Amino acid sequence: MAVRKTIEVVPRARRTLTSLRNLGYDLRHAVADIVDNSVSADATTVHVTVHFDGTRSWIRISDNGRGMDAETLSEAFRYGSDREYNRTELGRFGFGLKSASTSQCRRLTVLSRADIPGAALEARQLDLDHIDEVDNWEIFDLAPDELPEPTRSGLGAASGTVVLWEGLDRVLRYQDPFGGWAKKQLIAHAEDIDEHLGMVFHRFLAGEVADREPLQITVNGTPVEAWDPFCRTEPSTSALQEEDMEVRSLDRNGIVHLCPFVLPNQNHFSSQAVWKRASGPKGWNRQQGFYIYRADRLIQSGGWCRLRAVDEHAKLVRISLDFFPELDSAFGVNVAKASVTLPEELRKELTPLVKTWGRVADTAYRQKQRPASPPPRRPKPSGAASASPASTVRPSPGQSDLSREQDSSIRLATFSPALANHRGVGTTSRVPDAAPLSASGALEAAASQVGESEALSRIVSALRTLSPEVAHDLGW
Known part of the structure; x- marks a missing residue:
């Protein structure tokens, strides 16, 4: 078989980089992507600094991770950099450092020292203005006296990495970049970054990730607090x-x-x-x-x-x-x-579970709609059928003799018997007397008694769409 002739076609640097700036990052996701690299480098502390100085404003992310030697740092500036990722690493595509950074700024500088005895300080810089001029894939190998000032205070004598963003053209889009409005917006961005990092890395911050020390992140010197979406420390969760x-x-x-x-x-x-x-x-x-x-x-x-x-x-x-x-x-x-x-x-597997949840x-x-104390109980008409205890329980906040755990188990048994059985919750256990049922409660109890809870759920869903006022009046 004849060898086919090939021609190498190298992408135009100027136009390609312009396109790669639009990969869907906003500022908070871009910063989080850089923090991903810090986590992958086994950093235990990450400092994010957002500094306002008009057109000279900058953002810096520094860590105390393993750092990089000269060859590794240069390779990190290659789009689609090729290296092995282990199972728990947060990187994957070899684009994060470059694409996240240039989505927000025009000049990216990275300063790093590897965790090797006697390792030298290495620095590289990607400048979009330079690439626009030469239309070539070039980065600068910076000498110590060429380092931007903000990088000098970002890394001490130990290993670690400093990422600096300058020329924040995607962040400061104001006619007066030195004005009060621009400063106010950059401060708001810092607050947004703080909130986002506390959510995205909450397991790392709380020390819940196996075989890792707890991660500490600061934004402008203030520690980022972990935000647990599931409120697991609340007794009633x-x-x-x-x-x-x-x-x-x-x-x-x-x-x-x-x-x-x-x-x-x-x-x-x-x-x-x-x-x-x-x-x-x-x-x-x-x-x-x-x-x-x-x-x-x-x-x-x-x-x-x-x-x-x-x-x-x-x-x-x-x-x-x-x-x-x-x-x-x-x-x-x-x-x-x-x-x-x-x-x-x-x-397909999640669909029935979503309905149950x-x-x-x-x-x-709907517990919030219960009265603070039970109203007077109406006498039950003679001959009226008794609903099962589990289906009629709607304890008021004043009922101290019914624990939260019992309350939760009873509600689970009523509205998800299969799940209740799996958790060992009975559906017919005796419970204390409760307040009379609301209209919605009575309908749900009746539907449960005749095995039509699923049908009622569909009816309620349709009612909320067709007549939300009626649904609200009924307690839904």
Whole structure:
């Protein structure tokens, strides 16, 4: 067979880099991508500094990780850099450092010292203005006296890496970049970065990741606090049955782990401050749904991945979904690590579970409508059928003799018998007397008694759409 003639076609640097600046990063995701590299380098501290100085404003991310030698640092500036990633690393595509940085700035400088005795300080710089001029894939190898001033104070004598962004053309888009409005917006960006990092890396910050020291992150000197979406320290938070599901991918099969939580309603939080913080960056309704983690790093925070609509009555349910990088192709992880797509086989398995979780969350939500103390009980008409104890329990906040655990078990037994049986919760245990049922409670109890809870759930869903006022009056 004849050898085919080949011609090497190298992409134009100027036009290609212009396109690569638009890969879907916003500022907070771009900073998080740089912190990913710090985590992969086993850093235990990461400092993010956002400095305002008009057109000379800059953002710096420094860490105390392993650092890089000269060859590794130069390779890190190659688009699509080629290296092996282990199973728990947060990188994958070899684009993060460059694409995240240039999505926000025109000049990227990286200063690094490898964790090797006597290692020299290495620095490289990618300048988009220079590439626009020469239209070639070139970076600068900086000498010590050429280092930008902000990098000099970012790294001491130990190993680590400093990433500096200058020329923040995608961040400061104002006619007067030195004005008060520009400064105010950059401060707001710093606050947004703080909030985002506390959510994305909350497991690392809380020391929940196996074989790792807790991670410390600061933004402008202030420690970033971990934000737990599931409020696991709240006594009234309910952890439902965990699930493991196998998913196939082009690389190899992997396990997806799911852990659903139903948070308490506002009245059952330990304090109003805790309740407000639990609402999250996007607010209660938009934070419901799936929290998808890749190697313990949060990729998606809330949303139902088109398995159901956002619903006020389901705002208390949040589900952690964990997978590792071997399933990246199955989940369609993008370069910015800001979105995923559920594999079709997983969607089919999740559909009935989402309905179950939604019903339990709906029950927890409607607890806020109970009166503070039980109203007078009406006498039961003679000959009236008695509903089963489990289906009629609606304890008021004043009932101290019914524990939260009993309350949760009874509600679970009523609205998800299969799940209750799996957890060992009985459906006919005796409970203390409770307040009379509301209209919605009576309908649900009756539907449960005749085995039509699923049908009622569909009716309620339709009623909320067709006549929300009537649904509200009925307690839904």
